[in-house]
Amino acid sequence: MTQWTMKELSGWGRFPTTRSECALLEARADAREMLEARDGHAILAHGMGRSYGDAALLERGRVLLTSGLDEILGFDPETGWLECEAGVTLSELIERFLPRGFFPPVLPGTQFVSVGGAIGCNIHGKNHHVDGCFGDHVRAIDLLVASGEIVRCSREVHPELFWATVGGMGLTGVILSAQIQLYRVDSPAIEVETVRVENLDHFFEESSKSKDFTHVVSWIDTVKRGKAMGRGVMMRGRHAGSDASFDAGGVDRLASMLGKIADGKNFESNAWLNRFTITAFNEAYFRKERKGTHASTSHFAPFFFPLDAVQNWNYVYGPRGFLQYQFVVPSRDAVRAALEEVTRSGQFSFLSVIKEFGDQDHGGLSFPCEGITLAMDFPNTGAALMRLFERLDDLVLEAGGRVYMGKDARLSRPKMRAMYPEWVRWKEVRDEWDPERVFQSDLGIRLGLV
Template sequence: MNTHLEKSETQSPSTWKTENICGWGRYPKLRALSTHSETMDAFKASFQDLIHERSHGLVYAHGRSYGDSCLPAQGGRVLHSRQLNRILNFDEESGWVHCETGVSIYELIQKFLPLGFFPPVVPGTQFVTVGGALCNDIHGKNHHHDGTFADHVRKVEILTASGELIYCDADHNSELFWATVGGLGLTGLILSMELKLTPVAGPGIKMESIKVKNLDHFFELSSESSHFTHTVSWIDCVAKGSAMGRGIFMRGRHCNESPKPRALGRIAQAISPILNVPFSMPNLMLNPLSIKAFNALYYGKHPKADLHQTVSYEPFFFPLDFVKNWNRIYGRRGFLQYQMVVPKTEDNHAIRSILNEITQSGMGSFLAVIKEFGERQHQGLSFPAPGVTLALDFPNYGQELLDLFNRLDQIVIKAGGRVYLGKDARLSKEHFQAMYPEWADWKKVKDQWDPDGIFRSSIGERLGLC
């Protein structure tokens, strides 16, 4: 059912203020006029301001995108959505929840885990909204089992640039739906959606962690773990030679046993409310030496024998959430993440070349994870594709780092892979078009629904999408 926005729905006045704004990597930063809406009517009214003033803008949810995909284009405005967090309906029989766009994964877990339900796909932090999750078509540790966020969504309610309210999903207005999935917020204003929660027996995750000797060992473990719903491996990306790819492999599934946190886990949970990085750390804190030391220490502390335990979902899915504002440890310069996926091959040459390129550059990554995606892939700008994904955080070393990323792009393009736009802050238009050959089809849908370019972002401008 499609309807038009009524004038009476848009009367509440919006307050616009200038603010500094950035994504989770704190690079780049910009100043923009922004407004916080507490009700859906106010959200729609702010959108009407854009139209009346012939301006343009973008929704900013929890800002957990790393780079500039949640930032408006030059001179654009920001519509904050996180207060639009009402649950509108829940069907206990089927697990379908109807909610506003600003409802977060955290809020869904708090409300529905006690009733025996969990979000179907979660990223490495619970502080993301359902709107943000759809616009980056997020994946979790269960991609090989459950696909992406979009695979569990229906009846997405979108306010398009022309003021039309459209409901879309894989079966209705499907062109608009698939352009919105991973579409970086550029197709319209998402107001609400329905999401199918997964029934679970409780908060426990039965997990195993295994010390990985090298890349070959990682691929062996990954192949033999496909019956686990969730898998991921931390990787020491500083290790060279025969140790290249060493790390800690984690696999697990929801279970009905109560979690038994080990002493360290109990302490972390108890002090988590006060763990906070209150201000930007000095840039020198994270340098190639401290990063190398951290990687060696983290690898060394895991016992040689495999660990089997039942843990709470929080340390399993969201270990970084225990420290608030952990992104400040990178200092004022911020940090960049490079996440790519390449098809799996016999010798996994591309992954080895990427790790080689990184060790040779001397710019280590503090946090790096590797995972094999499953077969599920969506059209348009959605990132996940069959193959191996590697995600690496680097302090913002400036031009030297950008040069390294450009060299990594060449390897990824040659291997037929792509980088994750929701984590990007620097990809060139030329490299983007080589990685996402379907971009032109996506753009046709964007132009059809937003011919005047009301929805514009910093990344969208850089990549020629708006």
């Protein structure tokens, strides 16, 4: 008998927050019964809640928490093929398989995401230019669809359902398990080069010199104007050989500065977060980096997940939460224009990250496509921030780019439709498998996807 309990839920940005009836999905065998127990309500899978906005929320419906689906179902140490349940997190995969010499194919900026969430948002990592998205490394998915059937879909069997589910934001059904390719690595160490980037032109110059590195990402100061606009710190690396040992590399610096900021803060207020403190943090982080290019060897954790070092980092922004604006555009001029817009706006992003994606586009609702992606974290200041986002939407749209739905809480329906023209075909597939609109989310309702 399924127990539904009212719970407060939010994404990582803690905006918006909702109250929904939730139940923990503890075994794949219970999934069908739980779908029936929804009593006519719409339903949605919720993984680790690390999407930022309302992608994993459903206020007027019921939410299935997938963290109980935590079993590894099979692993072939010859090939690296893994089959696991959808609630297994990437941190658990690292913990279990790194000692055996295997690593997940794509990692976001936190390891606390579930396999179901990684597929639902078709996440990208620092290696997108080499390895594409998470979905590129998934062979098959077992999906609970609206009829109550569990359908195995892959590139060969029900390929249209497979590709609508990869990046499908949970709107095609509940992923119960998946087959994923893990990759061989020789060590937990990463050989890193840290480059102090003096401005946006310098970023593009260094980025084009980074093709031999499998993993590249840059912190960028989105407060600084003028000649130094776009300054930052690029970190590029590759998995080290078996004889590597770690040294104190530049990549630990960000984690340790964020730790000091969070330490002792009163999370009941975000009064300490203002233009002066955000400007001072960006200045201090840039200044701590030595000029030029420096090599080091880092443990994988601070390189991949600097924010994970600070527990509940998202509470630092106070009770109103924060919003991330992440977009991708094909042109450098559009990035420059976006930075100019932000630096003029009176809104301040605390932490921002920039990266060049590789030449790949899955279509459907998947976010990555060839171009430059910029992600900025803004404290929630209400209407003024929304006005900035609207202006950025127009700029991104005009440049032929798009906003990442996994980070979104406010994009409008017409703009989403213009950014993702393939939503029409995606929706045809979804409607075929879910004609009664069983699977919904607050994001899906807002954007007219369900």
